Amino acid sequence: MSKIRVALIEDHDLTRVGIRTALQQRDTIEVVGDAANATDGLKLLQSTKPDVAIVDIGLPDFDGIELTQKFKKSIGESDPNTKILILTFQDNEEEVLAAFAAGADSYCMKDISFDQLLDVVKVTHEGNSWIDPAIARIVLKQARTKESAPEEPKAEGKRVTIKAAEPEFTHIIETYPLTERELEVLELIVQGYSNAAIAEKLYITVGTVKTHVRNILNKLCADDRTQAAVLALRSGLVG
DSSP: OOOEEEEEEOSOHHHHHHHHHHHHTOTTEEEEEEESSHHHHHHHHHHHOOSEEEEESOOSSSOHHHHHHHHHHHHTTTOTTOEEEEEESOOOHHHHHHHHHHTOSEEEETTSOHHHHHHHHHHHHTTOOOBOHHHHHHHHHHHHHHHHSOOOOOOTTTOOOOOOSSTTHHHHHHHSOOOHHHHHHHHHHHTTOOHHHHHHHHTOOHHHHHHHHHHHHHHHTOSSHHHHHHHHHHHTOOO
């Protein structure tokens, strides 16, 4: 099995060295390089094109969101293989939304354990997205607020839209729209409810929930519940 090639961009020396050392001790990981700022980090990503880039959001020259934007723009559609994992202490709504809009694939808090971080790296490398449950609740809350608020004139640069992962996503949803019940189930998935908890909350059987989940995954062309949640958050399906 080939190793997962990982690049690390983190300005805090102790954190960077600690994560790098821990990653290097894993047989499944190859650390291709690390950087302490966004300028060097961007050059690192462009030159090495790692499988997964772990990017701190709070970099000194420009932040991890802008770094993600610049890198995604520089590679375009030619090499979409590098996945971006945003790592942060902050759960600020604007930063979370901006990270997804910039093209981040996964987003997690720095207070997770290293073993869990390793799991997130693996999930992200496999093409799935991972959202910290606390962050998922933040985005869901924002989506609900936006849905219930009266329409306001758009101000340039003031709003951030969560983009779908693929350009075809809007067309897929228009062709295979989710039912009202499927949307209810999807919203609960985003909130982290299990199938049993969803069944209890919606007064339906677990078997029915599983059927709805299967239909949701099929309609969204998602591999799993986490990827479906990311697509829902990015596209504004839930709210």
